[in-house]
Every structure is written in C-alpha cells, then in structure tokens.
Amino acid sequence: MQIIESPKVYDAIIVGSGAGGGMATKILSEAGLQVALVEAGPFYDPTDPKFMTQLKWPWESPRRGAGSTRAFGDFDAAYGGWEIDGEPYTRTPGTKFDWFRSHMLGGRTNHWGRISLRFGPNDFKHKDVDGLGDNWPISYDDIKPYYDRVDKLIGIFGSKEGLYNEPDGFFLPAPKPRLHELYYIKAARQAGVKVIPSRKSIVTKRINDDRGVCFYCSQCSRACSVKADFSSSSALVFPAQKSGNVDLFVNAMVREVSTDSNGLATGVSYVNKEDRQEYRLKGRTVVLAASACSSARIVMNSKSGQHPNGIGNGSDVTGKYLHDSTGSSRSFFVPQLMDRKIYNEDGVAGMHVYSPWWLDNKKLDFPRGYHIELGGGLGMPSYGFGFAASEMNMFVGEQTGGYGDKLRDDVRKYYGATMGVAGRGECIAREDNYCEIDPNVVDEWGIPVLRFNYTWSDNEIKQVKHMHETFEEIFDKIGAIPLGDKPGKDSNYGIADPGRIIHEVGTTRMGDDPKTSVLNKYQQMHEVKNVFIVDGGSFVSQADKNPTWTILALSMRTSEYIIEQLKSKNI
Amino acid sequence: MDRRESMKSMLVGTLAGGLVINGCAPSGEPASQGVTPKTGLYGRMPAEIARDQQLIEDKFFSEHELETIAVLCDLILPASGEFGSANDAGVPEFIAFIAKDMRYQQVPLRGGLMWLDNRANRKFGTNFKSCTGSQHKELLDEIAYPDKATPEVGQGVRFFNLMRNLTLTGYYTTKMGIDALGYKGNSPNVWDGVPDDVLAEHGLAYDEEWLAKCIDQQTRNEIAKWDDNGNLLN
Numbered sequence: 001m002q003i004i005e006s007p008k009v010y011d012a013i014i015v016g017s018g019a020g021g022g023m024a025t026k027i028l029s030e031a032g033l034q035v036a037l038v039e040a041g042p043f044y045d046p047t048d049p050k051f052m053t054q055l056k057w058p059w060e061s062p063r064r065g066a067g068s069t070r071a072f073g074d075f076d077a078a079y080g081g082w083e084i085d086g087e088p089y090t091r092t093p094g095t096k097f098d099w100f101r102s103h104m105l106g107g108r109t110n111h112w113g114r115i116s117l118r119f120g121p122n123d124f125k126h127k128d129v130d131g132l133g134d135n136w137p138i139s140y141d142d143i144k145p146y147y148d149r150v151d152k153l154i155g156i157f158g159s160k161e162g163l164y165n166e167p168d169g170f171f172l173p174a175p176k177p178r179l180h181e182l183y184y185i186k187a188a189r190q191a192g193v194k195v196i197p198s199r200k201s202i203v204t205k206r207i208n209d210d211r212g213v214c215f216y217c218s219q220c221s222r223a224c225s226v227k228a229d230f231s232s233s234s235a236l237v238f239p240a241q242k243s244g245n246v247d248l249f250v251n252a253m254v255r256e257v258s259t260d261s262n263g264l265a266t267g268v269s270y271v272n273k274e275d276r277q278e279y280r281l282k283g284r285t286v287v288l289a290a291s292a293c294s295s296a297r298i299v300m301n302s303k304s305g306q307h308p309n310g311i312g313n314g315s316d317v318t319g320k321y322l323h324d325s326t327g328s329s330r331s332f333f334v335p336q337l338m339d340r341k342i343y344n345e346d347g348v349a350g351m352h353v354y355s356p357w358w359l360d361n362k363k364l365d366f367p368r369g370y371h372i373e374l375g376g377g378l379g380m381p382s383y384g385f386g387f388a389a390s391e392m393n394m395f396v397g398e399q400t401g402g403y404g405d406k407l408r409d410d411v412r413k414y415y416g417a418t419m420g421v422a423g424r425g426e427c428i429a430r431e432d433n434y435c436e437i438d439p440n441v442v443d444e445w446g447i448p449v450l451r452f453n454y455t456w457s458d459n460e461i462k463q464v465k466h467m468h469e470t471f472e473e474i475f476d477k478i479g480a481i482p483l484g485d486k487p488g489k490d491s492n493y494g495i496a497d498p499g500r501i502i503h504e505v506g507t508t509r510m511g512d513d514p515k516t517s518v519l520n521k522y523q524q525m526h527e528v529k530n531v532f533i534v535d536g537g538s539f540v541s542q543a544d545k546n547p548t549w550t551i552l553a554l555s556m557r558t559s560e561y562i563i564e565q566l567k568s569k570n571i
Numbered sequence: 572m573d574r575r576e577s578m579k580s581m582l583v584g585t586l587a588g589g590l591v592i593n594g595c596a597p598s599g600e601p602a603s604q605g606v607t608p609k610t611g612l613y614g615r616m617p618a619e620i621a622r623d624q625q626l627i628e629d630k631f632f633s634e635h636e637l638e639t640i641a642v643l644c645d646l647i648l649p650a651s652g653e654f655g656s657a658n659d660a661g662v663p664e665f666i667a668f669i670a671k672d673m674r675y676q677q678v679p680l681r682g683g684l685m686w687l688d689n690r691a692n693r694k695f696g697t698n699f700k701s702c703t704g705s706q707h708k709e710l711l712d713e714i715a716y717p718d719k720a721t722p723e724v725g726q727g728v729r730f731f732n733l734m735r736n737l738t739l740t741g742y743y744t745t746k747m748g749i750d751a752l753g754y755k756g757n758s759p760n761v762w763d764g765v766p767d768d769v770l771a772e773h774g775l776a777y778d779e780e781w782l783a784k785c786i787d788q789q790t791r792n793e794i795a796k797w798d799d800n801g802n803l804l805n
Binding site for chain 2: 042049050051052053055056057058059060061062063064065066068069074075077079148151152155157159160168169170171172173174175176177178179182183185186197204205206207208209213215216217218219336340341342343344345346347348378379380381382383384385386387388389394399400401402403404405407408411412415
C-alpha cells in the first residue's frame with residue numbers, strides 16, 4: 001500500500017475538532033494561517049435538519065430514545081460511546097477504565113452538559129495547599145485573560161459570587177430556578193451547603209448576530225439548532241471556515257506524527273475511513289487535540305529513529321497521570337412534589353443551580369473537593385419512563401404494583417416528584433494511573449490500541465463516601481426519602497468506574513521539568529518544538545471542575561503563542 | 572424484580588437527569604442518504620438506519636405471543652376517559668420492537684408468556700388469552716402486587732413487572748400518553764420562573780438577591796455588554 005501525500009504544506013495541522021481543536025482552528029485560521037483540521041469522525045452540523053435530534057418526540061424513535069446504539073440514548077448528539085465497533089481498547093487485569101470517544105465534527109462538545117467552571121488559584125497550585133500531586137507551571141493569573149475572552153467569545157451564564165477559588169467571569173444572566181431547585185436551595189442552605197446559580201455555556205442573552213438565544217427546551221445534549229449552546233462545530237469551526245483558511249478532513253483517523261531527521265514534526269499520516277487508504281499531510285506545526293487519551297496514543301505510536309519511545313516522549317511520561325473526576329449519585333423522593341401542577345418546566349439543559357465545593361479539607365479525612373449537580377422536574381418521557389411507577393406507593397402507605405386505572409393515577413402522582421444529585425470530585429493524578437500502547441492489539445485501521453491501567457485510591461473513595469453523607473444530610477432537611485440503599489464499603493461507596501464521568505485528562509502533562517512532563521507551559525513539547533497538545537492531556541490536575549473551559553482557554557493561549565513563534569521563526 | 576432492582580429502574584425514566592471539505596458546505600453525503608427509513612428521520616447515522624431497518628423486518632414473537640401481549644397490555648392499561656388503551660397507543664408493536672432491539676429481553680418475555688399460559692392452563696384449562704375477564708383478574712391479582720404475592724409465583728411477579736414497565740413506557744412515550752400525562756414542553760419557550768400560584772401552593776418564593784442574578788427576559792435579544800470587571804451593562 002502506497003501512502004498518498006498531499007502537495008500542500010500547511011502552517012498547522014490540527015488533529016481533532018472538539019473544544020481544543022476547534023479553538024486552535026479559529027485562532028490560527030483567523031490569523032491568516034493555512035490550517036488542516038483532521039477529524040476522525042464524520043461531518044456534523046447541529047443546525048442541519050439531517051442531523052437534528054432536538055425537538056424530536058420520543059415516538060419518532062422506535063425504541064423511544066433508549067440507548068441501544070448511543071450510550072446516552074437515541075437523541076443524544078454524541079456518535080460513539082464507551083465502546084466503538086472496530087476500535088477496541090484493553091485494560092490491565094484487575095484495573096478499570098471506560099473510555100468514551102465521540103468521533104464526529106465537534107467531538108464530545110456536541111452533547112456535553114455545558115457546565116463551564118473556571119479553575120481557581122488553588123486549582124493551579126494545589127500542591128502548595130496540601131502537598132499532594134504537582135503544581136501547574138502556570139497560575140490562575142496567567143490564564144485569567146484567556147478565560148475572560150472565552151467567556152465573551154462563546155457565552156456563559158452564571159453569577160458574580162466573589163468566591164476565591166470559583167472565580168467570576170463575564171457572565172450572561174442565569175435562568176431562574178425551577179420548583180425542585182427551589183427545594184434544593186432551601187435544603188442545601190439549611191444543611192450549610194453553598195448553593196449558587198449554575199455556570200453553563202448556554203446563551204441566555206444574545207452575544208453576537210451569529211449565535212441564537214436559548215429557547216429553553218432542556219436538550220443541550222442534542223446539540224442546539226440555533227447555536228445557543230457551545231458546540232465546537234457551531235461556535236468555533238464553522239465561524240473559522242469563513243476565513244477560507246481551513247481545509248477540513250473528516251473520517252480521517254490519524255495514525256502518527258511524521259518527523260524528519262532532526263526529529264521535528266513534518267506532518268501527520270492518517271487512514272481515510274472511506275477508502276481505507278493511508279494519506280500524509282505536511283505541516284510546519286502539528287497541534288494534537290484528539291482528546292487526552294487519543295493524543296497520547298498518537299504520541300506513543302509515533303515512533304522513529306529520533307523518537308524510539310514515541311514523539312517527544314523521551315521522559316516516558318506520556319500516558320501517565322491519567323485522571324478522571326470522581327462521581328457518585330443518589331436519588332430522592334420529595335413528597336412535597338407529589339401531585340404537582342403540570343406546566344412547561346423545560347429550562348436550559350440540566351440544572352439551573354449547583355453547589356460549588358464549600359468545605360475546608362484540613363478538617364476532613366480526604367483531600368480535594370467536589371461539587372454537587374442536581375436534576376429533576378417535569379421532563380419529557382422517554383424509554384424508562386413509568387418503570388416501577390407505583391414503587392413510591394410504599395412511602396405513602398399504599399400498595400405497590402397493580403394494573404388498570406390505578407396505574408395511571410400513580411404515574412401522574414409521582415411525575416416530577418423525584419430528584420437526583422451527583423457529586424463530581426477531584427482525583428489526584430498519579431503516575432501509576434496510565435494508558436499505554438497494548439503490544440498485541442490493533443484496531444480495524446491497523447493502529448495499535450491503548451491499554452488502560454487505573455485504580456481509585458482511598459482518597460477518592462473517602463471523598464465519595466462524604467458525598468453520600470452530604471446528599472442525605474441535604475435532603476433530610478426537606479423530608480425527602482432516599483431511594484435505594486446507600487452504597488456502602490462493599491461497593492466503594494458507589495464511586496463510578498474511572499472514565500465514566502468523561503473528564504479524563506493528564507496524559508501529556510505540562511511542567512517546567514522535561515524529565516517529569518511532556519509539554520512546557522505553552523503546551524509545546526519539550527523535545528519537539530513544533531508539536532503542541534491542546535486537549536485535556538496537558539492538565540497537571542483537574543480540580544473538581546469540568547475541564548472544557550480550561551481546555552478552551554489554554555488552547556487559545558497556545559494558539560496565539562504558535563502564531564508568535566511562527567512569526568519570529570522560532571519554529 | 573427485587574426492591575433494589577426496581578428502585579434502580581424507577582430512576583431510569585424519571586431523571587434526565589479523507590474528504591477535503593472547503594468552506595462551510597460539506598461534500599459528504601448526508602447521514603440519511605440512500606435509504607428511506609421506515610422509522611422516519613431522527614438524526615440517524617447510516618449504520619443506525621440500517622440497524623433499525625433490519626430490526627423492523629425481523630420477526631421475533633409468534634402470532635400467539637403477540638395476541639397474548641395485546642391482551643396483557645390492555646389489562647395493564649385499559650382505555651380511560653378520553654384516553655385510549657395501550658393497544659390504541661400501539662404498545663404491543665413497541666414491545667415487539669424492543670424484544671428485537673434489546674435481545675436480553677427475549678427470554679424473560681417469551682418465557683414469561685409461557686409461564687403465564689402454563690399457569691392459566693393449570694388453573695382454568697385454557698391459555699391466558701382465552702381466559703374470561705374474571706379468570707384474567709384472578710391470574711393477574713396473584714402476580715401484580717409484589718408485596719403480597721406468594722413465593723410460588725415469584726417468576727410470574729417478575730414477568731409482570733417487566734410487562735407493566737414496558738407497557739407504561741411504551742404508552743407514555745406516544746402522543747396519546749404524553750397528552751394523558753400532560754407534559755407541556757419540547758417546544759420553543761421562554762422560561763421565566765415558577766408560576767406564582769405554584770410558588771404559593773408550595774409556600775416558596777424567589778429571594779430578591781437571587782432574582783437579581785437572573786435574566787430579565789425582556790432583554791434577552793440585546794447583545795450583552797460588560798465593563799472591564801465583568802459587570803453586565805445591559
């Protein structure tokens with residue numbers, strides 16, 4: 001098989017079109033650079049009726065939206081999931097890691113929860129606070145100007161709260177809380193748990209003429225047809241294409257970064273999934289943004305005489321320090337919400353309020369915090385609605401089960417009467433949580449796959465135990481009844497398996513010391529000055545915060561550094 | 572279904588919780604090109620369309636099984652007032668699809684139907700679908716109430732839980748079911764807070780400090796402007 005080489009030499013080849021790649025595409029192309037954007041999945045445009053799932057009714061799906069082919073159900077806008085046919089990964093026996101991938105233009109930004117939390121000053125220097133993990137080579141002050149610009153460019157609602165480690169930004173106003181959220185606010189305050197408006201990248205007030213304003217359908221997970229939520233496709237890639245400087249390659253699975261005899265990157269080679277041929281693109285710089293683990297995989301698979309351990313991986317740090325958020329959840333029956341009046345309660349996706357971390361770890365038996373997310377309300381039925389509809393009768397002294405008209409009454413009585421809460425916490429990055437190349441397995445494109453090795457430590461398990469204690473404490477204040485059993489020691493207090501929260505980061509971390517990090521503070525490889533990694537791989541630690549906003553800010557900063565470095569001919 | 576399992580399932584439904592393309596126009600084929608899916612278009616990938624098509628063409632249940640399911644569905648959810656029955660909402664067809672889509676449901680469903688026929692035969696000398704109304708009631712009453720059912724019919728209780736779940740979910744995800752439930756959303760809207768009468772009924776109120784952080788929906792279409800400190804100016 002011959003490798004087909006393109007004659008064009010790009011200023012930058014960007015691999016992956018999610019948050020990091022989308023931002024790099026926008027900044028670099030608008031500065032006049034010739035950019036190749038290489039995406040492993042198909043084209044996707046949330047505004048095109050062909051792709052739209054927004055505002056579909058459950059009966060439009062024969063399985064009523066069940067998750068038979070998409071992990072989060074038929075109407076979710078993520079192609080892919082924790083398992084993809086033809087693209088396996090493996091795990092070291094005795095360890096767990098579930099890897100969520102979404103190969104499509106915009107990647108996972110098409111379906112995510114839009115929870116957009118800045119990291120705070122402590123989050124960049126947490127080793128200084130508790131001696132654990134490592135500090136970032138940058139501080140909050142270094143990245144603050146970029147967070148500010150991301151806020152204004154993309155749009156985020158929230159509120160100014162003046163909390164030290166939850167810095168305020170340039171917020172659009174928040175939506176008003178719904179009924180179940182008013183109950184949560186009341187309960188959380190009584191329990192001494194901080195509660196504030198959510199911070200989400202959803203446009204509640206117009207930010208420009210290109211993007212629409214939220215019309216409150218609760219369906220950001222389906223990607224917004226009026227571009228009122230942040231998807232990399234609609235908010236970054238499509239605007240960038242207007243520059244005329246972007247060549248978009250879809251269904252293009254990158255195998256490796258190619259290098260010259262000096263060890264510098266010369267481009268990438270990829271498999272075109274449509275004709276199964278291998279192609280090579282040439283570029284002056286390569287910007288990896290394929291997701292933390294996919295970029296690490298490309299790095300480790302890019303072996304050459306100059307880089308026998310994978311490109312820029314002389315330190316052997318690539319793949320290590322992989323960490324995902326901790327997570328655990330519980331549901332409650334709220335008797336006050338029985339027999340509610342029904343009205344249109346659709347809001348922005350998910351929650352209008354949340355609890356940022358509010359405690360001091362010095363007084364606790366675990367390090368690092370978590371935030372609390374919540375759900376509930378009069379949602380649209382889909383597959384699973386009505387399951388065990390009459391079970392809650394047990395809480396009101398009535399018989400469970402049954403059939404006939406009584407069931408209709410039960411469905412109606414308990415509609416909107418339950419709430420769910422979930423904790424999302426910080427896991428400390430460890431060298432011995434890692435992904436590596438499996439020496440024996442390839443995917444259907446012939447590319448060696450990742451093998452994961454990940455375990456939770458006592459730190460995370462104790463943190464999750466605390467989450468559950470808090471959940472019960474909060475809901476007890478309003479007399480809500482916990483559903484199911486509180487997870488105990490035997491199930492590690494219900495901690496979600498690693499990878500399940502889909503915040504995996506850290507696999508090509510940044511640092512000042514080339515021996516203990518892959519990237520410098522500009523997400524530039526220590527060993528290969530024209531390769532950058534702008535996804536979550538560069539994170540030294542993840543805070544208890546969803547990583548997207550930080551990926552965007554760092555990618556913006558790095559992209560401008562690339563422009564400057566190219567101009568001054570340093571690369 | 573034991574209690575813990577049923578709790579888990581109870582939560583499922585209640586919480587949501589190589590081609591170079593230049594410019595904006597994709598040269599790739601749309602996801603739905605080539606086949607006209609019988610299921611309608613709901614943003615499917617080509618592989619998903621093909622899978623749906625295959626499932627629709629496949630047969631799993633026999634005629635007798637489908638007839639039994641139809642009888643059961645309408646016993647679980649008969650017509651009521653202005654709203655039609657499970658059969659009126661097409662629930663048996665939905666269950667037939669689910670059995671093909673989720674293969675792990677096949678043995679519990681098929682075996683459960685057989686268990687029920689066997690039970691009917693032993694008690695009344697005929698299969699379930701041919702029983703009289705009072706015989707149906709007697710058969711269902713012994714498996715429809717998990718808390719008082721005898722251990723002897725444990726498998727029947729489990730089957731009936733499954734049938735009840737599928738019937739309810741199949742019903743309330745149709746237009747008829749959504750109308751019966753009264754769900755009002757899934758349409759463009761402007762959320763501007765809990766209605767006053769609902770707040771009053773629950774003895775709750777918005778506090779002023781919180782409301783000050785919320786969107787004044789009259790201004791939603793004005794382009795946002797901030798001062799240098801992130802204070803919104805409009």
